[in-house]
Amino acid sequence: MYKYLLLIFIILIIVFVSWGLFKRKQGVCPFCIIKQFIFRSKITMNIPKGEFYQGGDAKTPPMGWSSWNTFRNHIDEKLIEETADALVSTGLADAGYKYVNLDDCWHSSLRDENGRLQGDLVRFASGIDTLSSKIRSKGLKIGLYSSNGDFTCEDLPASLGNEKTDAATFVDWGVEYFKYDFCHNIKIPSAAPLISAIEIKNGDNVTVIPADKAKLSGLAKLDENKKFPGKYYISLLGHGKGSAVFEYESDSDSECDVTLCIRKTGRFEKYIVIQNNSEYYELFIPCTKIWTVDGRYQTKINVKKGKNELRFFNPVCTRADSAYIQYKRMGEALRKASDGKITYSICEWGRNKPKDWAWNTGNLWRISGDIIPNWRWINHIYNMNLKLGEFAGPGHWNDPDMLEVGNGKLTYDENKTHFSLWCMMASPLILGNDLRKLPDEKNTLEIISNKKMIAINQDKLGHQCIRYKKNLTFDYLFKKLENGKFAICIYNKSAKKKTVDFDFSGVPAEFKPDATNLYEVWSNKAIRVNDKITIDAHGCVVITDL
Numbered sequence: 001m002y003k004y005l006l007l008i009f010i011i012l013i014i015v016f017v018s019w020g021l022f023k024r025k026q027g028v029c030p031f032c033i034i035k036q037f038i039f040r041s042k043i044t045m046n047i048p049k050g051e052f053y054q055g056g057d058a059k060t061p062p063m064g065w066s067s068w069n070t071f072r073n074h075i076d077e078k079l080i081e082e083t084a085d086a087l088v089s090t091g092l093a094d095a096g097y098k099y100v101n102l103d104d105c106w107h108s109s110l111r112d113e114n115g116r117l118q119g120d121l122v123r124f125a126s127g128i129d130t131l132s133s134k135i136r137s138k139g140l141k142i143g144l145y146s147s148n149g150d151f152t153c154e155d156l157p158a159s160l161g162n163e164k165t166d167a168a169t170f171v172d173w174g175v176e177y178f179k180y181d182f183c184h185n186i187k188i189p190s191a192a193p194l195i196s197a198i199e200i201k202n203g204d205n206v207t208v209i210p211a212d213k214a215k216l217s218g219l220a221k222l223d224e225n226k227k228f229p230g231k232y233y234i235s236l237l238g239h240g241k242g243s244a245v246f247e248y249e250s251d252s253d254s255e256c257d258v259t260l261c262i263r264k265t266g267r268f269e270k271y272i273v274i275q276n277n278s279e280y281y282e283l284f285i286p287c288t289k290i291w292t293v294d295g296r297y298q299t300k301i302n303v304k305k306g307k308n309e310l311r312f313f314n315p316v317c318t319r320a321d322s323a324y325i326q327y328k329r330m331g332e333a334l335r336k337a338s339d340g341k342i343t344y345s346i347c348e349w350g351r352n353k354p355k356d357w358a359w360n361t362g363n364l365w366r367i368s369g370d371i372i373p374n375w376r377w378i379n380h381i382y383n384m385n386l387k388l389g390e391f392a393g394p395g396h397w398n399d400p401d402m403l404e405v406g407n408g409k410l411t412y413d414e415n416k417t418h419f420s421l422w423c424m425m426a427s428p429l430i431l432g433n434d435l436r437k438l439p440d441e442k443n444t445l446e447i448i449s450n451k452k453m454i455a456i457n458q459d460k461l462g463h464q465c466i467r468y469k470k471n472l473t474f475d476y477l478f479k480k481l482e483n484g485k486f487a488i489c490i491y492n493k494s495a496k497k498k499t500v501d502f503d504f505s506g507v508p509a510e511f512k513p514d515a516t517n518l519y520e521v522w523s524n525k526a527i528r529v530n531d532k533i534t535i536d537a538h539g540c541v542v543i544t545d546l
C-alpha cells in the first residue's frame, strides 16, 4: 500500500517539476500561478474611502441581458437582433432590462488596419456599428466585452495596452456598458528602474536634472556610480517603498517631452509612474540585454506655468495593486472618451479583493468565479456576497454574476429564489437565458418580470440586504427601502417543504419595520405578523410594505 502511495507521490512530483520547468521556459513563474489560485491578492495602495468612480449610469443596479451564460462562443448578429426583439416583445425592456451585452467572442482575431477591434468578420458581417444602431433604434442599449489582458478568455485580442484606442472605438459604436475580464492579464512589474537623470524638453529648451538634485523619500536612496565617480543614480523606488521628486520651473502651461535616463540592471521588466499635479503617466522599461549600461525612455507630460514637482515612484507590490492600476486605466479611458456614459463592469472574479478598490475604478465588480445553473454553487455565491453589503451603494455594486434563471435544471422554486436573492442583494440583474424561448417558458418570464421584485432591486437607497437571522433551515434577509419601507425574504435552504412563523424577531431595532399593509410578493397575498407560512424546498417568500 505504502509503496503505491510513494509511487503516486513521486509521479506527482515529476509531473509538477516538468510542468514548472516548461512554464519557466515560457517566462512564467509556476509557483506564482499556484499561489494566485490559492490566495487572493490584497491591495497595498491607499485608495481614499468614499472616492467613487465618476462615470457610468448605475445609480440603481444595471439591468439587461448577456450572451455568455447560454450561448458562450456561439453568437452572431442574427441571434443578438432576435434577442433584442424578444426583450421588447416580452415586455422585459419596459420592465427595465435595457442592456444587450455581447460577451466574449463578438470580435475577430484580427484588429483592423488602424489597430481597432472589429466584429467577427463572418458572424458579425454587418459590423458592430450597424448592429449597435439597430439595437439602439429599439430603445435598448448595447454592451461589449474585453479582457484586461493581451487576450480574452476565449483567446481573442483584448484591451490591455490598447485602452484608449478601444475605449474610443466603443464610444464610436455607441456602446453604453462595458465588461472587462481578467484572462491573460500581465502583472505590472514591481521593480523600478535606476534613475540617473531626467531631461525635460519644453519647446526648444532642454533642462537636464541629475539624480542628486532630486528630493528622496521612503527607502529611495542615492548611489554613486563606481565607474564614473561624481555621477549618481537613484535606487529603491520599486515595491511602493520610495519616491523621488524632481523640481522643474516652467515659463508656460505646456506639453513637454520627458526623457528618463536610466542605468540598466537585471533582465526583467520595470515600471515607473510620473505624477505631476493631479496627472499620472506610466512608463514601462523592457527587459534588457544590457549591451550598453545607459537607457533613455520617453513620455509626454503636461506642466503648469511656475513650479512643478515631478514625482517618480512605483506603487506596485501585489497583483491587486497591478489590477487596480490597470482597471483604473481602462475606467478613465472609458470615462473620458464617453463623457461618463459607459457603465463599467469589472470582472476579475474577486481574485484581488475588489471590495477594497473597485468602487473607485468602476460601477460593479464580480465577487466570485463564474456562475453555473447549479443550486449548490448559486447558494455558495449568495453566501459570499452577503458578507460584502457594506461596499455596495448607488453607482457601485457587488456583482454575484449574471442570472441563471431559466437555465439548466433549476426547479421553479430555485429560479424564483435565485431571482429574489439577487433582488434583495441589490445585485445587477443581467439575464443569461435564451429570451427567444420565453413564450414557452411562462414561469421564467413571470419570475424575471415580477414588477415588485424589480422595484425592490431598483430601490434608490441601494441597500444590499443583511442576513439578520439564520438557522439550519432558514435564512432571514432584510432590505431597507426608500421612505421607511422594507422587504424581508425568508429562504428555505433545506431540500424539504418547511413551515415558518412570520414575525419581526431578530430584525435590528434601527430598521423599525411597520407591520401594516404587508403582503407576500410572489403570491401577492396579504400577510400578518404571526401568520404561518409554508415554503417549498429551496424556495422563499418575500414580504414587503412597498
Ligand code: GAL
Pocket (backbone or CB within 6 Å): 068, 103, 104, 152, 153, 154, 181, 182, 183, 347, 349, 369, 370
Ligand atoms: C469569464 C467570465 C465570464 C465570461 C467568460 C468569457 O472569465 O467570468 O463571465 O465573460 O470569461 O470568456
